[in-house]
Amino acid sequence: MKQRRMWSFTMLVAGFTVYLLFNEPGTAQAMHIMEGFLPVGWAMFWWAAFLPFFILGIMRLKKMTKDNPELKLLLGLSGAFTFVLSALKMPSVTGSSSHPTGTGLGAIMLGPLPMGVIGSIVLLFQALLLAHGGITTLGANAFSMAVAGPFAGYAAYKLIMRMTQREKLAVFSAAAIADLMTYVVTSVQLAVAFPAADGGVLASFMKFGSIFAITQIPLAISEGLLTVLLWNWLKSYSPHELSLLKRQTKGAQS
Template sequence: MHTYFDTGGIQKNMPSSKPAATLLLVLGLTVYLLAGSPQSAYAMHIMEGFLPLGWTLFWWAAFIPFFVLGLRSLQRITREAPELKLLLGLAGAFTFVLSALKIPSVTGSSSHPTGTGLGAVMFGPLPMSVLGSIVLLFQALLLAHGGLTTLGANAFSMAVAGPMAGYAVYRSLSRVSGRPKLSIFAAAAAADLTTYIVTSVQLALAFPAESGGVLGSLAKFGGVFAVTQVPLAVTEGLLTVLIWNWLQAHSPSELSLLQSRMKGVRTHD
C-alpha cells in the first residue's frame, strides 16, 4: 500500500522567501568557513593509499549495500515528498561545511566535526549514506582532503555508522525524555563520536600493535582521537541545536511539513 501526497495546496501557502533565506544562509556559512579554515595535507579520515588492499576492498564491500539502500530511500522521499528537496540540500551542505574543518590527528588521519547528525534526525540514517558519501567524494576531488581508495572506509564510518548511531540515540532519547533539543544534541554528538570509534577500529584492524594486537592498537588510536574528538562532538551537538532553533524560528512551516511528510515516507521503510 502506498501513500500519496497532495502537495499543491501546501506549496501555494509556503512562503517563497523562507527557502531562499535558508539557502542563502547555508551558502554564506559554507563560503565563510571554507575560506577561513586552514587547509591540511591530511586526508578525510584515512588518507589515500593508507589502508592495505584487503581492508580497502572489505570496507567498500561493507559500504555499498548501505549506499544502495540510501539511494532507494532518497528516491522515495523525493518522489512522495518533493517539497523536502531543499531541506535535503541543507542537510548535505551542513555536513559538507562541518566535515571540511580539519584538525590533524593520528598519522594518516584527521579530526573534524561530521555534521551527519542533523540529516539523520531529519530524514533518518539511510539518506545520509548517500549525502555523506557525496560530501566525502567532493572533498577528495575539490579540496584534496582524501582519495578514492579509502572512500569506502571513510564513508562507512561517517556516512553509515555515525548517522545510524545518531538516529538511534535521537529516537530512544526522544521517547524517554520528551525533550527534542536534548535529543538532537545527543544525536549529533553520538554521530560524531561513533564515526571516530569506527575509524579507530578500522585503523586498529589494519595495523595491529606488536604488543597487544588489535586491542592495543585500538586503545592507542582511540585515545589519540579522543583528545580532539570529544570537545568537537560537544561543540557539534550545540551547533546542531542552534541550527535547529534557527529553522524553528525562521522556517516553522518547513519543519512541520518535514515531520508530517517523513511520517508517511517512513511507513514504507
C-alpha cells in the first residue's frame, strides 16, 4: 500500500512534468545561464570544476542502488521534484532567471554527491527539451544548482539537527539555503565572467546578487515550506526507505 501511494505521487509529479514539456515556451532568455552566454574559457572552467563531483556521484549512486535496489523509486522522486520545481521560472536578469531548485530534498535524503548526478541530468533534459540553459553552460549551471546548492543545504541540515534536533526546521533550512546558495554561486559565475567597468568583479557580483535577491528570497522560503510538507509525507508513507537512506549516508561518512 505504501509503495502504491508513493508510486501514485511520483506519477503525479511526472504528469506535471509532461505538462511543462508541452506547455512551457522555450526562450533564448530562459532558465539558468543560457546557451552561449558565458565566454568559452569560463564555460570550460566550470565544466572542469563540475566533472569530479559528477564522477564521485555516479560511484556513490551505483553503490547505493546495488546494496538496496528498492531505493531507485526515491531517486526517481528526487529527480522529478527537482525537475518540476526548477522548471518554474521568473525572469530576473539578462541571461538567467530566478526559480526554485528542488535540490534540498534530495541532498537530505541521498547526500550531496548523488544530487550532482541527478541535478545535472535534470539540467540536461531542460536544456534539450525546454530550451532552458544550454550545453556549453551546463557545467556552470550544474556546479551552482547540483553541487554548491546541495552541499550547502546538506551542511545546514546536519548543523541544525546537531544543534537543535528540530527536524522540520532543519529540512526547511536545507531547502531554502540550497536554493539561495545556487544563486550566490550563479552571481559569482556571472560576475567573474562579466566584471563591471567601474568596480570590477565585486561591483558586478553586488549587481547580479541584488537583482536575484528580489525574487529568490521569497522563492527560497516557499521552497522550504513545500519541502517540509513533502518530507512529512515521505515519513508517513515511506519510513522504511528513509531509514535505509539514513544508514547509507552514515555508512558513506564512516
